[in-house]
Amino acid sequence: MILEETYTLSNGVEIPKLGLGTWLINDKDARQAVKDAAEIGYRHIDTAQAYRNESGVGDGIRACGVKREDMFVTTKIAAEIKSYKKAVESIDKSLKTLGLDYIDMMIIHSPKPWSLFHGNDHYFEGNREAWRSLEEAYKAGKLRAIGLSNFEKADIDNILESCTVAPMLNQILAHIGNTPFELIRYTEEKGMLVEAYSPLAHGRLLRNKEVMKIAAKYGVSVPQLCVRYTLQLGLLPLPKTVHPAYMKNNSAVDFEISEEDMTFLKNMK
Numbered sequence: 001m002i003l004e005e006t007y008t009l010s011n012g013v014e015i016p017k018l019g020l021g022t023w024l025i026n027d028k029d030a031r032q033a034v035k036d037a038a039e040i041g042y043r044h045i046d047t048a049q050a051y052r053n054e055s056g057v058g059d060g061i062r063a064c065g066v067k068r069e070d071m072f073v074t075t076k077i078a079a080e081i082k083s084y085k086k087a088v089e090s091i092d093k094s095l096k097t098l099g100l101d102y103i104d105m106m107i108i109h110s111p112k113p114w115s116l117f118h119g120n121d122h123y124f125e126g127n128r129e130a131w132r133s134l135e136e137a138y139k140a141g142k143l144r145a146i147g148l149s150n151f152e153k154a155d156i157d158n159i160l161e162s163c164t165v166a167p168m169l170n171q172i173l174a175h176i177g178n179t180p181f182e183l184i185r186y187t188e189e190k191g192m193l194v195e196a197y198s199p200l201a202h203g204r205l206l207r208n209k210e211v212m213k214i215a216a217k218y219g220v221s222v223p224q225l226c227v228r229y230t231l232q233l234g235l236l237p238l239p240k241t242v243h244p245a246y247m248k249n250n251s252a253v254d255f256e257i258s259e260e261d262m263t264f265l266k267n268m269k
């Protein structure tokens with residue numbers, strides 16, 4: 001059962017193979033969403049400073065009845081923070097807002113601030129500074145693992161050239177119809193796990209006729225097919241939902257997509 005399975009990160013830390021995404025879950029609903037997810041068997045929650053729900057997520061972690069050490073919590077340094085000092089402050093703020101003694105995984109949300117996401121400036125220096133703050137918090141035991149998000153090859157190389165602790169994962173956009181195979185291969189070659197965010201294309205794949213047809217063939221829902229697709233690629237999916245029924249559905253993925261259908265799905269545009 002997928003909820004009981006883990007990947008092992010390069011530093012030996014185990015990370016549950018399925019995580020609950022929490023983008024767009026507001027702070028007051030996050031507590032209940034985390035509690036519901038934990039009751040269903042989820043042990044991995046993905047939040048971020050930018051989601052403004054770290055407080056609710058932390059409440060949910062403390063209230064869910066599962067031992068802290070059995071839950072895996074990821075949060076992210078806001079994309080706009082590109083200085084060492086601000087990054088250090090933001091890590092301590094996340095710990096405080098979450099109300100946790102340690103965070104399992106903390107990652108740089110994006111190499112570029114969102115408003116300049118399509119610009120040419122890679123913020124190489126700022127990302128090295130943010131990375132140094134993560135390394136220090138990791139060495140101090142505040143974070144069990146550290147990583148990246150939305151990092152392309154050049155951004156990854158920038159960190160690898162100067163780091164003292166190598167990143168353990170890269171969280172990127174990956175779903176049927178948009179799977180960046182080259183970046184996945186490169187990230188994995190560098191010893192990192194790849195997490196697939198927006199595995200349902202933010203819900204858009206639910207209306208895709210071709211995907212619906214393949215899901216029907218396996219007697220599963222489109223979200224189940226999407227989650228299973230990323231798992232069969234060796235990725236860690238983070239489907240988001242507030243509905244317990246959807247949480248259950250997204251975690252019931254003990255079926256196998258055939259090689260032929262995987263090839264079709266991989267090539268879908």
Ligand SMILES: NC(=O)c1ccc[n+]([C@@H]2O[C@H](COP(=O)([O-])OP(=O)(O)OC[C@H]3O[C@@H](n4cnc5c(N)ncnc54)[C@H](OP(=O)(O)O)[C@@H]3O)[C@@H](O)[C@H]2O)c1
Nearest residue numbers: 021022023197198199200201202203223239240241242246
């Ligand atoms: N690192 C980054 O830059 C980044 C960027 C984007 C996302 N993420 C992470 O990845 C997570 C997932 O991505 P996402 O939020 O963009 O979208 P997603 O998981 O691809 O899709 C979420 C949508 O699908 C719906 N849904 C989920 N399960 C369903 C089911 N079984 N049946 C029917 N509908 C279902 C949800 O509905 P309801 O909301 O009604 O439940 C929601 O509208 C985020 O929450 C966040 O944690 C990270």
